[in-house]
Amino acid sequence: MKKQLILEDGTIFIGKGFGSDTNSIGEVVFNTGMTGYQEILSDPSYCGQIVTLTYPLIGNYGINRDDFESISPAISGFIVKEASEFPSNWRNEQSIAEYFEMKNIPGIAGIDTRKLTRIIRQHGTLKGAICSISENPELILEKLRATKLRNDQVKKVSTKTPYPSPGRGRRVVLVDFGMKHGILRELNKRDCDVIVVPYNTTAEEILSMSPDGVMLSNGPGDPKDVPEAITMIKGLLGNVPIFGICLGHQLFALACGANTEKMKFGHRGSNHPVKDLQTGKVALTSQNHGYSVEENSISGSPLEVTHIALNDGTIEGLKHKEVPAFTVQYHPEASPGPEDANGLFEQFLQMIESHKEEGAAACQSVQI
């Protein structure tokens, strides 16, 4: 089944379809990870995007029951050089073609994904369409150029109702903007008593759950499309310790008066070096973001830059100068990728402990 991949700039690639036979339109983004395709295709932050992988062989260890980052993938399509037809691994249960067919997502193989990546890097983000070879490319191109990409992805992928993930440790409210399950796993591993809540929960509702700390998850799209979350974070600041990841980091920055901007082609991969400006240490990190916090907007805000990307100098971490809150643009939960930054979850729990001690000391001094 021949298929075509048509880019907004008029480039056409011809390949072989796999997975669902449907046509699809989305923003085409590249990920440079050599492994971790299952976590990538199930990361809700890719909602509405067509993902291409620069590594040429994808699907060789199949799809297994453990490595999903969400129950249903939200991506709009998958572009690979070679989709392995004979996966081999003791955990393998399905090929990627079988999986995409089951989930009704179109894929296209036989594409020179490194050439495609160079086009995106030169041009900047592009919309693209995966469609049948029988479609008229001129008509598809017209449709593609006229298509406005959706701006309600967070609403689409966030949980509709709160749910608990109990533990015996600190109580953490985890705001789900399109959460990767790795974040929940990391909190549960540390025995946190977690309540996951929808993206549009108010600050009052969250505070009424008496959290020891609040986590702001990753999620898809432009942070400015979620104004209710910015209002919520403003209401939380200073009332409870906050740790934000990726979209959570961007929303936190907006709530503190800084600004975010769309990047030319984003960071997506498993080996992005990030420097901690306090310790000078460099961590290799897993990343997936197309927006970043604008550097010039920090000076008038109560924020301090704590981490930067070594590849292009963009902001990768922030902390609030007055209240207990810090955020990172990258993924300390990895899934997939290196676990260098995993200690940030401990840092969050330590921040909760210090905040509790300060609160107890303040109460004592009032009594005196």
Ligand SMILES: NC(=O)CC[C@H](N)C(=O)O
């Ligand atoms: N992984 C994320 O949370 C991504 C954040 C945001 N959607 C971006 O692309 O920048």
